[in-house]
Each structure stands twice: as C-alpha cells, then as structure tokens.
Amino acid sequence: MxxxxxxxxxxxxxxxxxxxxxxxxxxxxxxxxxxxxxxxxxxxxxxxxxxxxxxxxxxxxxxxxxxxKPTYVLPGPGDVFPQLWKDLGEGAFWSGLGLTMRRAVIGFALAILVGAVLGAVVSRVRFLRVAFGSLITGLQTMPSIAWFPLAILLFQLSESAILFVIVIGAAPSIANGLIAGVDYTPPILLRAGKILGLRGIALYRHLILPASLPAFVTGLKQGWAFAWRSLMAGELLVIIGHHASLGVRLEYARENIDAPDMIATMIIILVIGIVIDRLFSAADRTLRARRGLEPT
CATH class of the missing domain: 1.10.287 (Helix Hairpins)
Structure with a gap:
C-alpha cells in the first residue's frame, strides 16, 4: 500500500x-x-x-x-652620513634649501613659458623653422656655464643673472620637445580639426598641444635637467651677500676644506635631482598609460 x-x-x-x-x-x-x-x-x-x-x-x-686620497680630502661614508644627518637638523640648511628651490621653481616656470611660446611659434611657421630651428638646437647644446660671464655683465651679481642662465639653459630643450611633438602629430588629426572649425589658438589648445603632450613632457624633463645644472653653476659663481643656498654651502665647504660637509651637500643636490626626475617619469608613464601605450 x-x-x-x-x-x-x-x-x-x-x-x-x-x-x-x-x-x-x-x-x-x-x-x-x-x-x-x-x-x-x-x-x-x-x-x-x-x-x-x-x-x-x-x-x-x-x-x-x-x-x-687622505680622508680629509675624500672622507668615507662613516664621516659623511653623520654630517648629512647633522645638516638636516639645522635651520640654516633648510632656509638655504628653500632659497635654492625657490630659484629653481621660478627659473623653470619662466623657461616653460619662453620655451612653449618659442616652440609653438617656430613649429607652425615654416620661415621661422628654417631660420631659428638650428639656432635653438645650438643653444640647447651650449654649456650653461658659458653664459655666466655675459649674465654677470648684464645683471651684475644678482638673482636676475642666475634666472637668466636658468631660462636660457632650459628653454631650448622645452621648445624642441614641443616642436618634436607637433612634427609627429598625425596630419589626419590636423585635417579633422580644420574641418571642425579649429583655427589659431583653438587649434593649439584642443588638438595640437594634447597630441604633442608626450613629447612635450619629455622636453620638460630634459629642460629640468638643464635648469638644475644651470642653477647649481650659478649658485657657485654668483654669491649674493650671505644667502646660504646649496651652492653657497658647497663653495664655503670647499674653501674651509670641510670635505664631509661638501660631499653631504652634493648628496642632497643629487637626491633632489633624482626625485624630480622620477616625478617627471611617473607623469610620463601615467600619460602613456592613459593613451594605451603601456599597461596601466
């Protein structure tokens, strides 16, 4: 059942x-x-x-x-690193570092302005490209320290002399970076922009500058290297009063035969250059990743 x-x-x-x-x-x-x-x-x-x-x-x-070499000429890490730690604890060191970085920021900003305007004009006007293209490259290869005698004659021992050499040392690299970026802008993009009605400044703002941005960033990175070298040379040659910038500290350490302090200051200068370079490299990688040129 x-x-x-x-x-x-x-x-x-x-x-x-x-x-x-x-x-x-x-x-x-x-x-x-x-x-x-x-x-x-x-x-x-x-x-x-x-x-x-x-x-x-x-x-x-x-x-x-x-x-x-004797240790008073070439000290070892055991002598330099304690001196470096001591310098980092001094207020005078940070004020000197602030002065150096302020000069670097102002000079580099002026170099970006001059280089961008110069590159934008030369890249789009054929006559100016033929007339000034080689001159810009020649200025880029000229050692920055060679400009200081002229800068001192023009501006005496002043901040303007240092800024002048920073700008003239960095601006050609920035201009060449922008020129290279414009040269590698696909012609089809330019034709499309003109069809859409882009002319003059609007064409640069919305098409040419975005398309040339990777090369422009490379030019900025190279321009910073020239600006930093020019600044260090300027602070060694143009000593203004008792403003203890990094270059002045370096020169005073040499005059006093204080090798540990001199090498410690050189390490600081090297570290700053490396950090700024890596920031530019990070910006370049981010830009390339956004454009699909490398893995995100």
Whole structure:
C-alpha cells in the first residue's frame, strides 16, 4: 500500500541576488589584485635604486680604504652620513634649501613659458623653422656655464643673472620637445580639426598641444635637467651677500676644506635631482598609460 508523501516546495534562488553576490566577490578579488599590483610595481621600481645606492656606497668605501686620497680630502661614508644627518637638523640648511628651490621653481616656470611660446611659434611657421630651428638646437647644446660671464655683465651679481642662465639653459630643450611633438602629430588629426572649425589658438589648445603632450613632457624633463645644472653653476659663481643656498654651502665647504660637509651637500643636490626626475617619469608613464601605450 503506497503512502502519499508530502512534497516540500523549496524556493528557487534569487537570480539577481546571486549575480550581485558574484559581482561583489569579483570586485573584491579585482581590488586585491590591483592593490598587490601597485605594491609589486612600487617594489619593482624601488629595489633597483636601493641596490644601485648600496653598490655605490660600497665602491665609495672601498676607494677610501684603498688609501688613494687622505680622508680629509675624500672622507668615507662613516664621516659623511653623520654630517648629512647633522645638516638636516639645522635651520640654516633648510632656509638655504628653500632659497635654492625657490630659484629653481621660478627659473623653470619662466623657461616653460619662453620655451612653449618659442616652440609653438617656430613649429607652425615654416620661415621661422628654417631660420631659428638650428639656432635653438645650438643653444640647447651650449654649456650653461658659458653664459655666466655675459649674465654677470648684464645683471651684475644678482638673482636676475642666475634666472637668466636658468631660462636660457632650459628653454631650448622645452621648445624642441614641443616642436618634436607637433612634427609627429598625425596630419589626419590636423585635417579633422580644420574641418571642425579649429583655427589659431583653438587649434593649439584642443588638438595640437594634447597630441604633442608626450613629447612635450619629455622636453620638460630634459629642460629640468638643464635648469638644475644651470642653477647649481650659478649658485657657485654668483654669491649674493650671505644667502646660504646649496651652492653657497658647497663653495664655503670647499674653501674651509670641510670635505664631509661638501660631499653631504652634493648628496642632497643629487637626491633632489633624482626625485624630480622620477616625478617627471611617473607623469610620463601615467600619460602613456592613459593613451594605451603601456599597461596601466
């Protein structure tokens, strides 16, 4: 005799709720992967620098231990790094660093203005390209220190003399970067812009400058290198009163035969140059990633 069995109805799973849960898990997994990817990229870009620093310090110590020069001329890391730490704790050091960085920012900003205007005009006017193209490249290859006798004659021992050499040293590289970017702008984009009614400044603002931005950033990076070298040369040659900038500290340390302080200041100058260079490199990578030229 068969018995009736009770049928228990089980509710069907909610498809939309299940999809939301799966999507949430996928989002968590992607976030974790993204976080790990950022950490890996940061470490991948950091450890070679740390390794290079360790190798450089080791070679430096070996040269000192070899007795090639007396320690009062070439001190080792054990003498320089304590002096560096001492300098970092002094208010006079930070005021000198602030003075140097203020000169760098003002000079580089003026160089960007002059270089961008010069590059924009020369890149679009054929006559000016033929007349001044080689001159701009010649100015770029000319050593910045060669301009200081003229700068001192024109502006005496003043801030203007330093800024003049910074601008004339960095602006040609910035101009050439923009010129190269304009040269590699696809002609089809220019034709499309003209069809859309872009003319004059609007054409530069909305088409040419965005298209040439990668090359322009490269020009800015190179221009900064010239500006930084010009500034350091200027602070060594143009000593204004008792303004203890980094270059002045370097010169005073040399005159007083204070090799540890001199090398400590050189390390600071080197670190600042490396940090700014890496900032430009990060900006370049971000720009390339946004344009699909390298993995994000």
């Amino acid at each position: 068969a018995r009736d069995t009770d049928v228990i109805d089980t509710p069907e799973p909610d498809a939309s709720g299940l999809e939301r849960q799966i999507a949430g898990l996928d989002a968590l997994e992607m976030a974790a992967r993204s976080q790990h990817g950022v950490v890996r990229r940061a470490w991948a870009s950091t450890w070679p620098v740390l390794a290079a620093v360790a190798i450089a310090v080791a070679i430096w110590e070996l040269v000192v231990l070899s007795g090639w």
